[in-house]
Amino acid sequence: MxxxxxxxxxxxxxxxxxxxxxxxxxxxxxxxxxxxxxxxxxxxxxxxxxxxxxxxxxxxxxxxSRPRAAQIIRRHRLAERMFCDLFGLEEQSWEASACTFEHILDETVTQSVCAFLGHPTVCPHGKPIPPGACCNGNHKPIEPIVISLKDLKVGQSGRIAYITPRTTRRLSRLVSYGVVPGSDVKLNQRYPSYVIRIDQTDVALETEIAKEIFVRVERE
Ligand SMILES: [Zn+2]
Ligand SMILES: [Zn+2]
Structure with a gap:
């Protein structure tokens, strides 16, 4: 060695x-x-x-070496999500910290952070986060504070943390409705389609799209 x-x-x-x-x-x-x-x-x-x-x-x-590389990338990108979603920091203030954190986070802490953030699949730059053992959905030790919009309860509010649209066309449509990170939303209806209230306007969304919007919910 x-x-x-x-x-x-x-x-x-x-x-x-x-x-x-x-x-x-x-x-x-x-x-x-x-x-x-x-x-x-x-x-x-x-x-x-x-x-x-x-x-x-x-x-x-x-x-x-791939499994070890995946672990390092996973910790780095989860750290990015943490600085971005939990602390709401601008990129220039967290890039260096994310690099430090990837060496500090141990496996248990990494899993807690992952669960806390709702097992995110992409970093703030849109790069995939390699999944961990915690991401299979079988055990959720901590209730996530960032969840998919489709998992909000009717009447529940939150602030959009990030969006992972499959197409840029979809993203620009969302942006035109004001559905962007940082916007406050409230879920008003789940069936037959999702209806969210954003900036005094009701916006109807297909389930497919609701799945791609992640919201930071306030914990009581
Ligand atoms: Zn990134
Ligand atoms: Zn996970």
Missing amino acids: HPYHGHKRDEILEALWTMAEDQLQTNADLAARVESTRLDTIVEEMIAEGDVVREGDKLALTEK
């Missing part, structure tokens, strides 16, 4: 994960994301230990 490279190694795993999402694979792409004068040496060590695979000039995660 190479104890002094632990943190850099995590950074490399994280970079390889996000590079794959962005269709980037080369050494140069990695060097653009991870700063280290010893990058080549560390990558060689990781290849030797089966954490990184190189084919031609392309680098990738392996079956062995």
Whole structure:
């Protein structure tokens, strides 16, 4: 083992994960994301230990390293959600903290945060959050404070935390009704369609769309 490279190694795993999402694979792409004068040496060590695979000039995660990379990405993106949804902070004030938190959160805390936020599937940038053991819906130790609009009770109010629309067309339609993060909404009806009151106006939504709107509810 190479104890002094632990943190850099995590950074490399994280970079390889996000590079794959962005269709980037080369050494140069990695060097653009991870700063280290010893990058080549560390990558060689990781290849030797089966954490990184190189084919031609392309680098990738392996079956062995993917679960750990997923954990790091998961913690980072949950931390982003936490700063964004719970504390309502602007991105510039939480980006650095999210990077710190991904190294601090242990598995138990991560699961509590995940449940607390309603097991979110995307980060504030719209990137997928790898699911954890808590996300299968079988056990909910903590009642989430951010829930899908479709799970609101009639008469319940909240503030829109984030929206995960399947299409940009859908998003622009929602925006035109004022259905945007930060807006206060109240659910007035569930059947036959969802009707929310937003800014003195009633807006009817299909279930499919209601599912994609996440609301931060006030706890009594
Ligand atoms: Zn993000
Ligand atoms: Zn979860």
